[in-house]
Amino acid sequence: MSPDTRVAVAEVAELPPGARKLVEVEGKSIGLFNVNGTVVAILNACPHELAPVCRGRVTGTTLPSPPGEFRWGRDGEILCCPWHGWEFDLLTGEALADKRRLRTYPVTVEGGTVYVQV
Numbered sequence: 580m581s582p583d584t585r586v587a588v589a590e591v592a593e594l595p596p597g598a599r600k601l602v603e604v605e606g607k608s609i610g611l612f613n614v615n616g617t618v619v620a621i622l623n624a625c626p627h628e629l630a631p632v633c634r635g636r637v638t639g640t641t642l643p644s645p646p647g648e649f650r651w652g653r654d655g656e657i658l659c660c661p662w663h664g665w666e667f668d669l670l671t672g673e674a675l676a677d678k679r680r681l682r683t684y685p686v687t688v689e690g691g692t693v694y695v696q697v
């Protein structure tokens with residue numbers, strides 16, 4: 580297949596908000612996540628030391644706040660790597676505390692099917 584191949588990877592019904600599914604596409608392990616209604620696709624390899632990051636916990640994170648205050652937010656939007664705990668924004672792939680980012684793939688949803696462009 581060409582590098583721009585669109586592949587059907589799931590039915591929308593399999594991925595309600597908060598759900599994830601791991602799929603194999605072109606020999607790559609890719610994690611699909613429904614982040615509050617937006618389906619994203621992420622290579623299952625952490626940019627730090629290549630852990631299977633898509634098996635990590637989906638959580639929130641602490642938000643900027645004044646000294647002495649603790650604010651929690653973004654529940655369901657942050658992926659925490661299972662090896663060393665790096666946090667990534669599922670919607671952008673960016674690490675919260677580093678310049679590195681997850682490899683992401685374009686996702687389209689048509690007729691109840693989820694497609695990933697690889």
Ligand code: FES
Nearest residue numbers: 625627628660663
């Ligand atoms: S391998 Fe993911 S944080 Fe180290």
